[in-house]
Amino acid sequence: MTTPDHESPAPQPPVPALNDRIYRSPAGMAGGVLLLALMGWLGIDALVVGEGRVPWLALASLILGVPLVVAFTLRPAVYANEERLRVRNPFRVVVLPWGRVVSLRSGYSNEAVTADGDKYQLWAVPVSLRARKRASRKEARMQAEAAAGREGRRTRGSRGAFGGPSRGAVVPQVPEGPLRAETDKVMDELRHLHEAHEEAAGPAPQGPGEVTVRWAWEILGPAIAGAVLLVILVAVG
CATH class of the missing domain: 1.10.1620 (Atp Synthase Epsilon Chain; Chain: I;)
Known part of the structure; x- marks a missing residue:
């Protein structure tokens, strides 16, 4: 039996994806669930028992209101790993490579500042x-x-015989x-990731990447459609 001169290399295992740390607002998510439940209850009731234009107005209000509630409560999130920061705000998704981030600021809102001077608010990490x-x-x-x-x-001499605290001392x-505060702890973790990337990259980081911004048309599309339908219904009378 002959053997080939050059054996094919063994397949390499796939490179594992970087694990993201995910940050959300528990209070915002809880409020969003309650608002959606209330809107669903009132909207479905109007669709079922409403008369005349009421069902259509209820439908338009749901098409407009549900995406907006989701956008401002359930949607916001921050994904961070060793390479980049991804910010999912109500109407946009911003990907910020750490090489383009200059600082993470906390004032009345938490923001990421890029080398170009652009500021991106972190909706999922609100300041309290x-x-x-x-x-x-x-x-x-x-x-x-x-x-x-x-x-x-010191005043009562509450130390034991061997120099330690006595049995009854608190x-x-x-x-x-x-x-x-919890949101300040989150910002501390993000700053730690940023500093760790700067230390690993050295004084001359290679390939810092570019900031990308994508509009959330999956939220804007239904909201615009609901607003147009509601305006038409109100205008027609």
Whole structure:
């Protein structure tokens, strides 16, 4: 039996796709589900028992309203991995290679700023000033309790025979680092991915890629159709 001079190389396993970290707004999704349920209940009731133009007006309102509710509540998401940031906003999908991102800013909204000066808001990671204040108050309270516990142990001499705390002493737990709101933690993770990419790329990154923006016609199309139908029905009277 003869053997070929050159054996064909063994097939290489496919390169696994980069795993995305997905960030959404739980409050927004919960609100969207409730709004859709309410709209469905009222709309179907009007379609079934309505008379005259009522069913048509209800149908046009559903065609217009359902895509808008989905766009602003269920649709927004942020997908991040080691190579790029993909932002799915209500009406657009923006792909931002980390090489084109200059900074991630947090003010009254969370934004990604590109090298061209363009700003893209992260709808799925909204800023909550109330959550920030709540985290700050909780951190201050825990720090005060820890300080009071240390002062109490010094004044009452609540240490055991071998230098450790006695059995009845309460040792307050102090958090490692400042407490942060959930959306601020998400921004910290995104900044960590950005910094890790910059360190891996070095001073002269190769092939940073281009920013791509795609309009969400799957949302805009039905919404525009519903708006046109509603205007026609109102105009016809």
